[in-house]
Amino acid sequence: MSDARTIHAVSHTHWDREWYFSTLDTQLFALKAFSELIEALENNPRFVFHLDGQSSIFDDFIRLRPEMADRARVLVAQKRLLIGPWYTQPDLFNISTESLFRNLRIGIHHARQAGYCMQVLYLPDTFGSHAQLPQIARAFGLPAILLRRGYDPNVMGPTELNWEALNGDCVTTVITPFGYSLAHPERGGRWRNFSRHHLDEETFPLIARMKTLTASEDLLCPIGGDQVSCDADFDRLIEEINHHSDDRWEVSSYERFFATLDGKTLPHWRGEFRIPRLARVHKSIGSSRYDIKKANFDTEEILTHLAEPMLAIARLNGIAHGDALLEQAWRWLLESHAHDSMGGCNSDETNRDILHRCRQAQQIGEAIYSLHARQILANLAPEQNYRFLLSNGTSSPTVTARQQTLITPEASFSVLDETGKPLQVVLRQQRKIQHPRHVLLTPDGEVETEQQAWYYENVVDILNAPVPPLGLALFFVAPAPAPQPLLANAPEATAIENANYRLSLHRNTLRLEDKIQGRVLEPLLHLHDVSEDGDLYDFSPLPGDEGLIFSAFQRVAILSHPAHQEMHLRATLNLPEGLNDDRRTRSENTRSVAVELIVTLEDDVIRFAMSVDNQVREHRLQLRFNSGNVITAVNADVPFGSIARENQSISSAAGFAEMPVDTEPFMHQLSAHPDFHFFARGLKEYEYHGQELRVTLFRGTGNLGKDDLLYRPGRASGQRMATPEGNLIGKLYFEFALCLAPLTPAQLAIHQQHYSFSPVLWQWQQDRRCLHRLDNFDLHIPQQEMARLKILDALPEGFIVSGVDVLYGQTLVRLYNPSAEELPIPAPWRPYLCNAMGEPEEKTRLRAYDHLTLKVQ
Numbered sequence: 001m002s003d004a005r006t007i008h009a010v011s012h013t014h015w016d017r018e019w020y021f022s023t024l025d026t027q028l029f030a031l032k033a034f035s036e037l038i039e040a041l042e043n044n045p046r047f048v049f050h051l052d053g054q055s056s057i058f059d060d061f062i063r064l065r066p067e068m069a070d071r072a073r074v075l076v077a078q079k080r081l082l083i084g085p086w087y088t089q090p091d092l093f094n095i096s097t098e099s100l101f102r103n104l105r106i107g108i109h110h111a112r113q114a115g116y117c118m119q120v121l122y123l124p125d126t127f128g129s130h131a132q133l134p135q136i137a138r139a140f141g142l143p144a145i146l147l148r149r150g151y152d153p154n155v156m157g158p159t160e161l162n163w164e165a166l167n168g169d170c171v172t173t174v175i176t177p178f179g180y181s182l183a184h185p186e187r188g189g190r191w192r193n194f195s196r197h198h199l200d201e202e203t204f205p206l207i208a209r210m211k212t213l214t215a216s217e218d219l220l221c222p223i224g225g226d227q228v229s230c231d232a233d234f235d236r237l238i239e240e241i242n243h244h245s246d247d248r249w250e251v252s253s254y255e256r257f258f259a260t261l262d263g264k265t266l267p268h269w270r271g272e273f274r275i276p277r278l279a280r281v282h283k284s285i286g287s288s289r290y291d292i293k294k295a296n297f298d299t300e301e302i303l304t305h306l307a308e309p310m311l312a313i314a315r316l317n318g319i320a321h322g323d324a325l326l327e328q329a330w331r332w333l334l335e336s337h338a339h340d341s342m343g344g345c346n347s348d349e350t351n352r353d354i355l356h357r358c359r360q361a362q363q364i365g366e367a368i369y370s371l372h373a374r375q376i377l378a379n380l381a382p383e384q385n386y387r388f389l390l391s392n393g394t395s396s397p398t399v400t401a402r403q404q405t406l407i408t409p410e411a412s413f414s415v416l417d418e419t420g421k422p423l424q425v426v427l428r429q430q431r432k433i434q435h436p437r438h439v440l441l442t443p444d445g446e447v448e449t450e451q452q453a454w455y456y457e458n459v460v461d462i463l464n465a466p467v468p469p470l471g472l473a474l475f476f477v478a479p480a481p482a483p484q485p486l487l488a489n490a491p492e493a494t495a496i497e498n499a500n501y502r503l504s505l506h507r508n509t510l511r512l513e514d515k516i517q518g519r520v521l522e523p524l525l526h527l528h529d530v531s532e533d534g535d536l537y538d539f540s541p542l543p544g545d546e547g548l549i550f551s552a553f554q555r556v557a558i559l560s561h562p563a564h565q566e567m568h569l570r571a572t573l574n575l576p577e578g579l580n581d582d583r584r585t586r587s588e589n590t591r592s593v594a595v596e597l598i599v600t601l602e603d604d605v606i607r608f609a610m611s612v613d614n615q616v617r618e619h620r621l622q623l624r625f626n627s628g629n630v631i632t633a634v635n636a637d638v639p640f641g642s643i644a645r646e647n648q649s650i651s652s653a654a655g656f657a658e659m660p661v662d663t664e665p666f667m668h669q670l671s672a673h674p675d676f677h678f679f680a681r682g683l684k685e686y687e688y689h690g691q692e693l694r695v696t697l698f699r700g701t702g703n704l705g706k707d708d709l710l711y712r713p714g715r716a717s718g719q720r721m722a723t724p725e726g727n728l729i730g731k732l733y734f735e736f737a738l739c740l741a742p743l744t745p746a747q748l749a750i751h752q753q754h755y756s757f758s759p760v761l762w763q764w765q766q767d768r769r770c771l772h773r774l775d776n777f778d779l780h781i782p783q784q785e786m787a788r789l790k791i792l793d794a795l796p797e798g799f800i801v802s803g804v805d806v807l808y809g810q811t812l813v814r815l816y817n818p819s820a821e822e823l824p825i826p827a828p829w830r831p832y833l834c835n836a837m838g839e840p841e842e843k844t845r846l847r848a849y850d851h852l853t854l855k856v857q
Helices: 023-042 056-064 066-077 095-113 133-139 195-212 234-242 254-259 291-315 323-335 350-377 745-756 825-834
Strands: 006-011 120-123 144-147 161-164 170-175 217-221 248-251 268-270 388-391 398-408 411-415 422-432 438-441 447-449 453-468 471-479 495-497 501-506 509-514 519-521 523-533 547-548 552-560 562-578 590-602 606-612 618-627 634-637 641-645 669-673 676-680 687-688 691-702 728-741 762-764 800-805 810-818 853-854
Touching: 006 234, 006 254, 006 268, 023 056, 023 066, 056 066, 066 095, 066 323, 095 133, 095 323, 095 411, 095 800, 120 133, 120 422, 133 144, 133 161, 133 170, 144 254, 170 254, 170 562, 195 217, 195 438, 195 509, 195 676, 234 248, 234 634, 254 745, 291 323, 291 350, 291 388, 291 471, 291 728, 291 745, 323 350, 350 388, 350 762, 388 398, 388 562, 398 471, 398 762, 411 453, 453 471, 495 552, 495 590, 501 590, 547 562, 547 687, 552 762, 606 745, 634 687, 669 691, 669 745, 676 691, 676 745, 728 745, 825 853
Parallel strands: 006 217, 006 248, 120 144, 144 170, 161 268
Antiparallel strands: 161 170, 388 471, 388 762, 398 453, 411 471, 422 453, 438 447, 495 501, 501 509, 509 519, 523 547, 523 618, 552 562, 562 590, 590 606, 606 728, 618 691, 634 641, 634 669, 669 676, 676 728, 687 691, 800 810, 810 853
16 A cells, blocks of 8 residues: 655755864854855755754854855845754753743844744754743744654654643644654765665665654655755755655755644644653763853853843943843853753863853853943942942842952941841951052152052852842941951851751761751762763763762861851762773772862751862762652753653663663752752752752763763764863862752742842942952943833732843843742733734733743833
């Protein structure tokens, strides 16, 4: 019986900006490849080419070849050179929600400027997809999603389905289960070989197998590969295939293929794409190259919660600058979010480029914040010196500024809010400093005058300062009759304690007394170290290696203050220096790895700051927390909500492209129980077993790709290339926290944001120049009223801040509902509702796990 189908052949390239090569390498190749592409498209009106669902590579090309820009834009406008909607092809699990939104916002904007944006959310090679991608697609009006990895036909059904997000948004989704090189079988499309032999051996059998996964009359056949040039005679290739195939092959596009699904009833899927049945998803890539994970987290926080809200407030007061530079910061960061980049499966040279771009983006964010804070503060209470402001880019009604520099005229001081109420201040350090010499330029040369005057430089924590969500608040330094108490060593103390917890060392292990729930967790924390025989794609231990457990700490000091206590601990881990060459055992030679841990109690949150002086190779180090009860599932955050994941207990890779290990990703927060929550600043990977919540600190490996792993038999996933810097030798810093209180979803989100946000104290004073970036630049600041110090007048209960998008002259505020209960949208907001591009939209209620965007005038 004939089973002839229509095969939609799509010509494309999958363009990794960087990988085992650098961005500059690919840009050099692109000069040749895309110049040839434009000529081929101009010479063949039937030819259509997909530029990998990205705008960035198009932008790079026309920047380097401006003389071809107009010709390229004509082809984009004709829908024959298809770009967007992404700016770069992103990793979905190791970046934040707002980063995904900026990626599409910038990608769509640039594609539209070039002439047209493809209407398919295209992710051909990203290592799995989280459950909220349909909601993000709908936010930008995109009607279709195209994926490859994470699909299991035994679980999800046919390759064409209706994918539903947690909030109920549904998007038509298609999976290309056997990749994007179906007619370029050898080497993933890098070698042109369209012989009848290869068609019979690989392409036609793959098409036949695709038919077993769907009853659709139309099948999608991407023909391309990684960094490949175009096939100028693509239509003739398809004609030739038609001579040998029982199916009907035609030159097509992704949009044309999705049009064949219009009006059809498709099966339903709700959840993630993370099963490595037909393709590897690299489930443990979240712990590769921790250095870039942390750098990216820090950059996202600076841009999203510091720079953008400040720029939005400045815009409301008519003094905004730097919009174009902010877009450049995001573009640098988004270039680092590609799946081979932020995933960490890259060369050492590429990894250094990523770190550099993150730092450049951070500098722009810090400068934008500093410039506008200075202009705003100049017009707030200008008659008072020693005033400062704090901003709040979160949903929390307070912020805690940690280890900030505060200049005071006297040693004894207090800090007051605008109502005159004193704030809790923890004085960490104080230095008396003489004013610098005064220099007068005279006809006889410079004359220096020493000033017999002094000021005080203080390092302070300001606890729970009242700053409205998405707003600024003003504070003042005032004289005090008595000195601030100094955070000092308490040699007699054996524990730290507040109203919620008591933490001590008992038999050299951490003992936590939870006063909220009336329980004792002892030991609270272990460190687990195990061999790493994997590569930068996948963790894989040596067979039979159970690893080494460390739980003993030595108390170094307890620092005490009436409002603050912290315990300083250290441990020494004696670890094998690496793997033996036989890949069967760890070395008998050991090295000492020093661990320093600072534990702080802040209300119902226990903060940890850890440093690890890593001196060994090829190992993985995990935190293992005792949660007090058996864990049956962990709730991990995803955009606008959370997803519960249970262990699968699969102990073999048989039938899978890789072992489907119970290693999972998270963005910022985990809940092992309703009263056991974990927050992190840059950590991305967790497991659980029994009562233990296990969070990976890092893993080190000196190989980009490696054959024959225990957890991934067979070929290497990437190039077999040495990456010695992937071992992360040297000092590494980690920040994480616990909260053992029962919290609602909104309370949990606020706790996480309060923990993660690091406000910057911007002070007006005359004593120390260059205290802040840009404060010593000669800047004309007009006197004017600062009428708006909040972006929103109020934030109703249950609404959580996601971010403030200030690109392209608009101010878009994104809020979400993290709970399973609907929320009414305040009536005054409804005229300002819009989608993620700022285009008007209407709704009256915010569904469970839904979000909204407001265009602020």
